[in-house]
Amino acid sequence: MEILHSKIIGEGKPLLILHGFFGMGDNWKSHANKFAEDGFEVHLIDQRNHGRSFHSDEFNYELLVEDLYNYIEHHQLEKVNLLGHSMGGKTVMLFAVEHPEFVEKLIVADIAPKEYPPHHQDIIKALNSVDFSVQNSRKLVDAKLAELISEVGVRQFLLKNTYWKDKDQLAFRFNLSSLTKNYPEVVKALPSFTVFEGKTLFLAGENSGYITKEDEPLISAHFPNAQIKTIANAGHWLHAENPKDFYKDVIGFLE
Numbered sequence: 001m002e003i004l005h006s007k008i009i010g011e012g013k014p015l016l017i018l019h020g021f022f023g024m025g026d027n028w029k030s031h032a033n034k035f036a037e038d039g040f041e042v043h044l045i046d047q048r049n050h051g052r053s054f055h056s057d058e059f060n061y062e063l064l065v066e067d068l069y070n071y072i073e074h075h076q077l078e079k080v081n082l083l084g085h086s087m088g089g090k091t092v093m094l095f096a097v098e099h100p101e102f103v104e105k106l107i108v109a110d111i112a113p114k115e116y117p118p119h120h121q122d123i124i125k126a127l128n129s130v131d132f133s134v135q136n137s138r139k140l141v142d143a144k145l146a147e148l149i150s151e152v153g154v155r156q157f158l159l160k161n162t163y164w165k166d167k168d169q170l171a172f173r174f175n176l177s178s179l180t181k182n183y184p185e186v187v188k189a190l191p192s193f194t195v196f197e198g199k200t201l202f203l204a205g206e207n208s209g210y211i212t213k214e215d216e217p218l219i220s221a222h223f224p225n226a227q228i229k230t231i232a233n234a235g236h237w238l239h240a241e242n243p244k245d246f247y248k249d250v251i252g253f254l255e
Helices: 025-037 061-074 087-098 121-129 138-146 152-159 176-181 213-222 243-254
Strands: 006-009 013-018 040-045 080-085 103-109 162-166 169-172 199-205 226-231
Touching: 006 025, 013 025, 013 061, 013 087, 025 040, 025 243, 040 061, 061 087, 080 087, 087 103, 103 243, 121 138, 121 152, 121 176, 138 152, 199 243, 213 226, 226 243
Parallel strands: 013 040, 013 080, 080 103, 103 199, 199 226
Antiparallel strands: 006 040, 162 169
């Protein structure tokens, strides 16, 4: 059985953070350092096919939940706080409804339990257009991605996933072929009639559009104990765009 890669920071109550699509635990390091100062043992987890975790042809939320379950058992954790962003938010939602006995509190960042229309096609296409034998520097990879991705911030986020496989060969850390093939799984809804009764916080980016007023009844149906808060002046990457308010809301809820 393969166990997810993680970086563990601090000691205290366990707080497990799960990144979004094409992300990795490292994206959350500055928040993790602050949570650690506030008495949490923070686990920055790389989900399968991401970061330094194992690669697999198979990829869906049931498997991501199983990976998380195995991780919790492996580290002998009992009650954990879960924070998931975007795709990671879907993972922690499904984990909470399937394994509520492990969950102290649940925080879902900028994702609802609904199915989303596919919306990463340009990113997937851009990543698949990179040929590392031609684009043999980060600058050239960036220029190639820029043909389809105009937002500098999105490209920088994706470029964090490049590393030197050997001294003159770059590669992506994520498993691009599996994530491309299994992309329809990423936008799927939480299964109907699944409920988590525990304390839950949904955080929505004010300028994001991922969580709308219309989603509130669905959130309440799955998570009757949920509160929904909006992070001002932030889009989908709310933790990076307004870290101060994001942190304040999360720590207020955890404490």
